[in-house]
Amino acid sequence: MNKELRTNKKITIEAIPGIPHINKGDNVSDVIINASKKAGFVFEDGDILCVASKAISISEDRLVALNTVNVGNLAHELHERIPRKDPRTLQLIIDATGTSDLSRLEIADNYVAGWLPNGNRLTSAGVDKMGPDHVVLLPEDSDESAMRIGNSIQKNFNVRVAVVVTDSDGRVEKAGATQVAIGLYGLPGLRRSTTTDDSGSVKIADETLCDLVAASAALIMGQRGTNRPVVVVRGLSYEFDEKSKIRQALSRPE
Numbered sequence: 001m002n003k004e005l006r007t008n009k010k011i012t013i014e015a016i017p018g019i020p021h022i023n024k025g026d027n028v029s030d031v032i033i034n035a036s037k038k039a040g041f042v043f044e045d046g047d048i049l050c051v052a053s054k055a056i057s058i059s060e061d062r063l064v065a066l067n068t069v070n071v072g073n074l075a076h077e078l079h080e081r082i083p084r085k086d087p088r089t090l091q092l093i094i095d096a097t098g099t100s101d102l103s104r105l106e107i108a109d110n111y112v113a114g115w116l117p118n119g120n121r122l123t124s125a126g127v128d129k130m131g132p133d134h135v136v137l138l139p140e141d142s143d144e145s146a147m148r149i150g151n152s153i154q155k156n157f158n159v160r161v162a163v164v165v166t167d168s169d170g171r172v173e174k175a176g177a178t179q180v181a182i183g184l185y186g187l188p189g190l191r192r193s194t195t196t197d198d199s200g201s202v203k204i205a206d207e208t209l210c211d212l213v214a215a216s217a218a219l220i221m222g223q224r225g226t227n228r229p230v231v232v233v234r235g236l237s238y239e240f241d242e243k244s245k246i247r248q249a250l251s252r253p254e
Contacts, residue, residue, distance in 0.1 A: 009235075010235050011216075011233065011234065011235040011236055012233075012234045012235055013216055013217060013219060013220050013231060013232070013233050013234075014220070014231065014232050014234070015220050015221065015228040015230065015231050015232075016032065016035055016036055016039065016041055016230045016231070016232060017035070017039045017041070018035045018038055018039050019031060019032070019035045019055075019227065019228070019229055019230050020035070021227065022055040022056075022058045022059050022229070023058065023059070024058060024059065024061045024063075025059065025061070026058075026059045027059070028051065028055060028056055028059050028145070028149060029148055029149045029152035029153070030152075032049070032051075032149065032152075032153070032230055033152060033153070033156050033157075035230075036157075041232075043153060043157045043159045043161055043232070044159060044234060045159045045160050045161075046160070046161070046162075046234075046236075046238075046240070047159070047161040047162070047232050047233070047234050048161065048162045048163070048164060048186075048187055048213055048232065048233040048234070048236060048238075049149065049150070049153065049161050049162065049163045049164070049230065049231075049232055050163075050164045050165075050166050050213065050214060050217035050221065050230070050231045050232070050233060051145075051146070051149060051163060051164070051165055051166065051229060051230050052165075052166055052167075052221060052229035052230070053126075053138055053139055053142060053165050053166060053167040053182055053183070054128065054136055054167075054229070055229040055230075056139040056142070056145045056165060057136045057137060057138060057139050058136065060139055060140060062136055062137040062138070062139065062140070063130060063134050063135070063136050063137075064092060064134060064135050064136070064137060065133060065134055066086065066088040066089070066133055066134060066135065067088075067133065069088040069091050069092060070091070071087045071088055071090075071091045072091060072094075072100075074094060074100075074101065074102060075087045075088075075090040075091035075094060078090045078094070078102065078105075078107070078112070081107060081110075082107065082110055082111070082112055083110075084110060085112065085124075089124075089127060089129065089135055090112070092127045092135060092137070093105070093112060093114055093124050093125045093127050094114075094125075096114055096116060096125035096126060096127055096137065096138070097114045097115055097116065097117070097125055098116070098117035105125075106121070106172075108172050109172060111123075111170075111172040112124060112125075113125070113172075114126070116138075118246065118247060118250070119247065119250040119251075120182060120246060120250060122138075122167060122169055122180075122182070123168070123169050123170045123171075123177070126138040126167060126182070128168070138167065138182065139165065139182075139183070141183075142165040142182045142183025142246065143165075143183045143184060143185065143245045143246055144183075145165055145183055146163035146164065146165050146183040146184055146185035146186075147163070147185040149163045149185070150162065150163040150185040150186055160186070160240060161186065162184075162185060162186030162187035162238070162240065162244075163183075163184070163185040163186060163187075164181045164183070164184060164187055164210055164213055164214055164217070165181065165182050165183030165184070166179045166180065166181060166182065166214040166217060166218070166221070167179065167180060167182045178215050178218060179214045179215055179217065179218035179221065180210075180211045180214050180215070181208075181210035181211050181213070181214045181246060181249065182246060183246055184210055184244045184245055184246050184248070184249075185242070185244060186240050186241060186242060186244060187209065187210055187213065187238060187240075187241070187244055188209055188210075188238060188239065188241050188244050188248065189208070189209065189210045189244060189245075189246060189247075189248035189249030189250075190206045190207065190208060190209055190210075190248060190249055191206070191207045191209035191212075191238070192204060192205070192206050192207075193205050193206075193207065208249050209238065209249075210246070210249050211249070213233055213236070216233060217231040217233055
């Protein structure tokens with residue numbers, strides 16, 4: 001199989017239909033495979049499967065009941081700066097950074113983001129509200145989850161697909177949210193382009209390919225509640241890398 005899988009001029013984005021609501025203990029790979037077979041969806045070599053992180057988190061029982069959280073002094077102090085956030089949620093945000101202080105948080109204008117132990121930065125450190133009494137944490141290892149799904153697709157359909165685990169993210173200066181990659185398998189984190197101007201000068205630019213793909217999938221996936229947690233991006237030219245991980249796209253991996 002050639003590493004360069006395709007050079008199509010058209011890219012399509014399509015949700016796999018019939019994905020049921022994911023429950024604790026579900027095997028996400030099996031859910032995707034069963035729904036694909038039922039819908040008659042045919043995978044192709046080089047497809048990029050984008051999977052919402054919350055579906056994986058729920059299957060891994062990453063939900064936390066807020067009434068079980070012990071809130072420290074720092075979370076109470078942070079609540080004074082960000083009153084819209086429950087102090088218990090703020091405690092989990094601090095915990096998600098892997099520190100016991102605020103050194104890995106970015107706080108501004110009633111906004112908080114956190115640097116995760118792997119060097120990724122996410123709004124609320126990836127801690128997301130699930131109803132009035134629970135929050136959901138990120139998957140234990142999003143790269144590992146992506147690899148399991150990709151391997152299962154290959155085993156069942158005899159095609160090689162890349163997998164991007166996506167998560168909602170916001171920016172302090174912009175309203176609303178987009179989606180970014182937090183886990184990878186098969187798809188390189190970066191894409192390098194080289195151009196030459198009229199004077200012969202060469203310019204090299206890196207693009208965060210995994211985030212471009214995640215954001216394109218979000219056009220179809222939407223936010224939680226649409227129940228379109230699995231989207232296939234088809235037609236993108238890339239070199240398959242079975243060793244790809246999200247740290248390849250991070251400027252400060254740890």
